[in-house]
Amino acid sequence: MFRSNERKCFTIHCAVHTDIDRILITRQQIAARVRDMAQCIAADLESLAGDGRDIVLMPVLTGSILFVADLIRELPHKIKLHLVTVSSYPGKSTASQGASLQSELPDLTDQHVLIVDDILDSGRTIRMLRDAVAARGARSVRVCVLLRKKIPSALETPADYIGFDIDDEFVVGYGLDYDNFYRNLPDVATLRKEALR
Ligand code: 5GP
Ligand code: MG
Secondary structure, three states: OOOOOOOOOOOOOOOHHHHEEEEEEOHHHHHHHHHHHHHHHHHHHHHHHOOOOOEEEEEEEOOOHHHHHHHHOOOOOOOEEOOEEEEOOOOOOOOOOOOEEOOOOOOOOOOEEEEEEEEEOOOHHHHHHHHHHHHOOOOEEEEEEEEEEOOHHHHOOOOOEEEEEEOOOOEEEOOEOEOOEOOOOOOEEEEOHHHOO
């Protein structure tokens, strides 16, 4: 029988690491930075919570799943979660195809909303969502991203909390995908060009 405190040894075929070119940000660096960001966010939420309005965390699926799972466990406030799906890099594309919301937002009248996304690139996703959230009556809108590319479109898009600024390369891991693979890689990395088919 396989007990939970035992590790089974077996050969892994198609291991996620075989397609990795370089690790840009390690899991340890991510964990430390997420804790720091959570401290800043918690301090800001504390001042917002004073007015008694609801606080809504709005993670953008699917790329932000690991980030938001780690982030929310560091936040001590009573918060609601509303997941949104925005399509921008469908399938094997490595260039933004424009952002569109896949479902309607709920009524956000008088609520404080924190949008959480994996990466800021062209800025279309964040700009579109910020406008949509404001249009639904939110009292305040803040933006938190784990990664931001060092390109004008990203740097010029206002964001309140930024984990890491990275060079303009296509990255995967810690939730970010290529053709829906590599999300389970615990680090942020670039792919070997043979893997980008
Ligand atoms: P934007 O709308 O800012 O161009 O892009 C935001 C979305 O595009 C992100 O939420 C992410 O899903 C996707 N994206 C942008 N850059 C990358 C990248 O380097 N790697 C991956 N995997 N997705 C990216
Ligand atoms: Mg995304």
